[in-house]
Amino acid sequence: xxxxxxxxxxxxVAAAVTWALxxxxxxxxxxxxxxxxxxxxxxxxxxxxxxxxxxxxLRDLPVTHPGRLPAPLVALGAxxxxxxxxxxxxxxxxxxxxxxxxxxxxxxxx
Amino acid sequence: MVIGAATLADAPAAPDVAxxxxxxxxxxxxxxxxxxxxxxxxxxxxxxxxxxxxxVTHAGLPWWCATLFxxxxxxxxxxxxxxxxxxxxxxxxxxxxxxxxVNVRHVFYSLSFPLHRVNGRLAKAYSTFAMTDEAYALTxxxxxxxxxxxxxxxxxxxxxxYWVLGATAGALLxxxxxxxxxxxxxxxxxxxTVLALDALRDRRGDLPTPVLAVLSALIARWLFPGQFxxxxxxxxxxGLLTRRLVTMARSxxx
Numbered sequence: 001x002x003x004x005x006x007x008x009x010x011x012x013v014a015a016a017v018t019w020a021l022x023x024x025x026x027x028x029x030x031x032x033x034x035x036x037x038x039x040x041x042x043x044x045x046x047x048x049x050x051x052x053x054x055x056x057x058l059r060d061l062p063v064t065h066p067g068r069l070p071a072p073l074v075a076l077g078a079x080x081x082x083x084x085x086x087x088x089x090x091x092x093x094x095x096x097x098x099x100x101x102x103x104x105x106x107x108x109x110x
Numbered sequence: 111m112v113i114g115a116a117t118l119a120d121a122p123a124a125p126d127v128a129x130x131x132x133x134x135x136x137x138x139x140x141x142x143x144x145x146x147x148x149x150x151x152x153x154x155x156x157x158x159x160x161x162x163x164x165x166v167t168h169a170g171l172p173w174w175c176a177t178l179f180x181x182x183x184x185x186x187x188x189x190x191x192x193x194x195x196x197x198x199x200x201x202x203x204x205x206x207x208x209x210x211x212v213n214v215r216h217v218f219y220s221l222s223f224p225l226h227r228v229n230g231r232l233a234k235a236y237s238t239f240a241m242t243d244e245a246y247a248l249t250x251x252x253x254x255x256x257x258x259x260x261x262x263x264x265x266x267x268x269x270x271x272y273w274v275l276g277a278t279a280g281a282l283l284x285x286x287x288x289x290x291x292x293x294x295x296x297x298x299x300x301x302x303t304v305l306a307l308d309a310l311r312d313r314r315g316d317l318p319t320p321v322l323a324v325l326s327a328l329i330a331r332w333l334f335p336g337q338f339x340x341x342x343x344x345x346x347x348x349g350l351l352t353r354r355l356v357t358m359a360r361s362x363x364x
Contacts, residue, residue: 021217
């Protein structure tokens with residue numbers, strides 16, 4: 001078990017790098033804001049970024065183990081279905097996660 | 111002008127919340143408006159935080175690590191990744207590199223995050239610190255175009271609070287959850303599913319953008335599996351730029 005000193009140092013390093021990545025680009029990129037190209041990029045980026053982050057979460061889908069595919073796919077379907085139906089983020093997240101936990105642990109039991 | 115109190119969800123907002131949201135848009139209480147804005151995706155952070163708290167203690171770290179990670183680092187996916195690294199006590203340089211690779215995507219957010227509407231050094235500093243994926247998604251949405259700075263920062267404070275409180279509660283309550291129970295981290299996948307669906311709804315008719323995003327992800331997964339996020343964002347941005355240049359060249363020809 002790592003000691004508290006190490007844990008604080010690790011958190012400090014991770015936080016410093018993260019904040020630098022979030023804050024420093026503003027100093028450089030604010031000048032570009034008036035450019036039409038940057039405006040178009042910024043209109044299209046949010047949707048693409050979220051799609052990429054979703055793909056990132058799904059990158060370890062067990063495609064080589066068909067037996068373990070149903071749990072993430074069904075849970076993903078449940079999340080999408082709930083969200084298109086009720087459009088409540090909380091309901092979709094909680095519902096999808098419950099479906100996944102139930103299916104994943106049911107598979108492990110067998 | 112404000113478009114609605116319930117920002118992403120069509121969930122019925124309490125009338126008083128809706129009213130204070132309208133006041134808040136006028137420059138009054140940004141926090142009251144932010145409360146309404148955060149009701150949807152923000153509250154989704156609570157179950158995700160609970161899941162993170164459980165992951166922390168089940169990995170063998172003390173409960174307060176959940177509070178420390180979530181309040182000081184405040185970058186969800188990095189925090190999930192950091193748990194096994196901290197347990198293994200890897201060198202600090204590896205942690206710095208991981209933090210860089212997982213969060214370098216935020217460099218791209220500065221192109222569209224409305225920091226210019228946030229006034230005051232302290233508020234600006236906090237706003238960049240708290241520029242998470244969720245904050246970025248909510249503040250760049252179609253209906254957030256008129257939000258004043260106070261409402262943006264208020265929303266960020268609330269998201270931060272939900273995340274820290276959820277994680278702390280999860281860590282403290284985790285003894286109630288059997289340690290063999292796996293899969294709570296699916297909450298992160300569900301969160302990004304919701305954020306992607308909402309962002310896509312804002313850009314209905316713009317099919318090339320999600321297609322380009324999925325292609326970028328596939329290329330990154332195939333060619334640079336070790337640096338998935340960095341590669342995917344670079345390919346995606348390059349793709350958007352190319353598309354823009356081609357369109358400009360075409361309209362110049364015409």
